[in-house]
Amino acid sequence: MESEKRSIERGALSRLVEQWLSQGKRVLAPMHSGDKVDFAWVTSLDDVSLDHVQTVQSPKTAVFPRVEELFSFRSADGRVEVRERDLGALPEIVVLGLRPCDAAAMAALGAIFNWDAPDRLFSARLARTTLVTIACSRADEHCFCTSVGGGPGAVAGSDILLTDMGQGAYLAEIVSAKGREAARAAGPLFAPAPGMDKESRLATVAKAFSPDAIAAALERMFDAGGFWEEQSRRCVGCGACAYVCPTCACFDIQDEGGISGQRLRCWDSCGFGLFTLHTSGHNPRWLQSQRWRQRLMHKFAYMPERQQALGCVGCGRCSRACPVDMNILEHLRAVAEAKP
């Protein structure tokens, strides 16, 4: 369905944020924090950064927080009572100012959480989240959305896509049913958009590779140990890349609170050395090179085949966050150019 084109002025957007907050919705948006811009819960449009290229973290916390309760339990007199999580009590969230790549990432997360048996908690959070994306008017050397099926003005995954048209006016493309509902609830805050064309306002992101070519190359490269060692030598094995990634969804399950406590799901990363350690002490991925290989293979080879979704949206966050400058675009180019 063709998205409906409206417009919204900055002042009206500010009132819309107030309206969401007054309806009890939580608003997650980019905010300046020191010399960084990152997603935070905002209380006004004035808090929101509108001039950055990309946030440190992705907005995945809206649908996959770094710690969440799966259920709680109570033990007494040898009896255990398990209490299901009340999904109806989850907050309604509006993510404002995420990028088109972030909106596209929700489908990749969905592919992981729901590819086989559906994950209720993730799906309930996603159902209660409205994505009001702002198109990219600038990009940097780490952006490569166009290589993985996205674009600085792509609508896929968003509920509403805003494009800054200058002079405090935004083109608002109402993309989904949830977006139409949000626009309807906003009433006159959205105005007609006569003759607005976003193309000239969008950043240019050159295409760097084809994901099919990467997948085909990776297919032959599992045993190219020397290549992976060379590529990952400076990697120090932290989880920064995974934790800022909008599509990384590996998790751990932990109990807390003793016999009357909660079972929690929390972020984990395939980059950590102990991630795959067996009880016996054997570790199938005992080297960082094997863990780096897993990272690329998972996103560009395994996910496309098993979940019919790419595990990367080209946001470039991992490259920007990496303490030792592992630049994923460079590594993907190296894969594409590798001689089998």
Add this chain to the structure above:
Amino acid sequence: MSPTDLFQPLLMKIEQVIEETPDVRTLRLAFADERQGREFTFRTGQFGEYSVFGEGECTFCIASPPTRNGFIECTFRKAGRVTTALAGLEPGETIGFRGPYGNIFPIQDWERKNLLFIAGGIALPPMRSVIWNVLDLRDRYGDITIVYGARTVADLVYKRELAEWAARPDIKLVTTVDPGGETPDWKGEIGFVPAVLDKAAPASRDTIAVVCGPPVMIKFTFPVLARLGLAPKSIFTTLENRMKCGVGKCGRCNTGKYFVCKDGPVFTLAQLQGMPQEY
């Protein structure tokens, strides 16, 4: 009422605790909710996530056969936080169970064939389920040979069942312990599993082999099976990669593009030969 959430376990009561070795226990578990117990089905080879509330979950196969109703059993070695807590529980206490997960041993395809089970140490439990399963349907299968070894006599699990199998005329059971692991009254073999298997020279025509054990045992057992003439597609094993969710999401157990929790844990040697070695 069944939990609607993937991660929410069913409650199970511990009916019996069997001390197999000083650090290995078998728990017999029954569903706290009788209706859940009646509705629960699984097939041999599948596994579950067992939890001690407040400590966490761990992954073991279901060690009892699906031919015995009303309970399941698991056997585990006390090793980490959860298994230590589990080992401290007594009959009557409640634990959590999620499952059954994973694929199965295709025992229907094995009918009329000879079966050769080769296990080492704590890896007998996944095989015990399938052994009892075929024994409960004994007339459907040909010769049944079990080769089981452990480091020492004390490390052999299921000792009562080993005695029962040894006494049965319709099973050939060979037990062995590593050199130095024998006791003065040990009547079994002394030697490593692959060598003992070689010596036992079981029937190898129309034979299915199931091999579970430590990686080094498996590595040296495959060539012996090849010499016996078994094709890679007739040799089955289980992979034991670390898991958290058991349902293909947490990202831990994959070997290449295969999820051990969904596509496994049962694989044939032919399948393993086509998979990246990441287990």
Add this chain to the structure above:
Amino acid sequence: MNALREKARELLAAKTVQVVIGYGRGSGGSARAVFMRAPAQAAELIFDATCLQNLAVYLMKPEVRKLGKAALVATPAALRTILQLAAENQVADNSLLALAPVGEDIMPLATFAAIEAHVAAADHDLSAAEGAELGKFAAMGLEERRRFWEEQFSRCLKCYACRAACPLCYCTRCTVECNQPQWIPVPAHDLGNLEWNVMRAMHLAGRCVNCGDCSRACPVGIPLYLLNQKLISDVSSVFQARSGMAARSDNAMSTFKPNDPEDFIR
């Protein structure tokens, strides 16, 4: 830069070392670690103000260790790290060559004694600016300080970049990964984050050489260096001890001396 490249070329050509760990040009004009194994690669080495990472972190990485004897382009902080690793029996004397840039020149330091002499000649005290920043915390009330750190740690993701970037966090199994008992909660919630960050800082007390890589590595910008510098300052004033100055030294926090001051215990 030429002296560095020439030296690296010479060392690799003569096979004096099997790898030169240095800096090369990275993304967006930054510097990144490079591992040069052939003389021809030496031309890619750089050394300038963008070269901040403490490369001594790679001395503890198995994949780098297996390459053979290394020459390491070493900032003053990296030199102190080598001495501290030596004091903790993690590197052996004569097992690596430190290449210390001095102006346009390069000074090869082959022994711990040579590194000690080089380090002793420079001032490694906290700078005036660092001291002033710490002073601001000393002036804060307990409650204000607690609020400050709670706010900072609330952003912690537990990605452990601070740990991975730290050359002195080399344990193969960190306390945070020990679960019998579970000392530190695994999840990145308030308690888990507070305990993790306090534990990290305390395990570096008397060992941290103030390279600053924990803070540089932190994706969300938590000023971890403040905790480390506070501990450096305390260990210095209480025990008159300074890490990274000598290849043989007792760790202030794990060495009991009968005359250790106790008046700070309240």
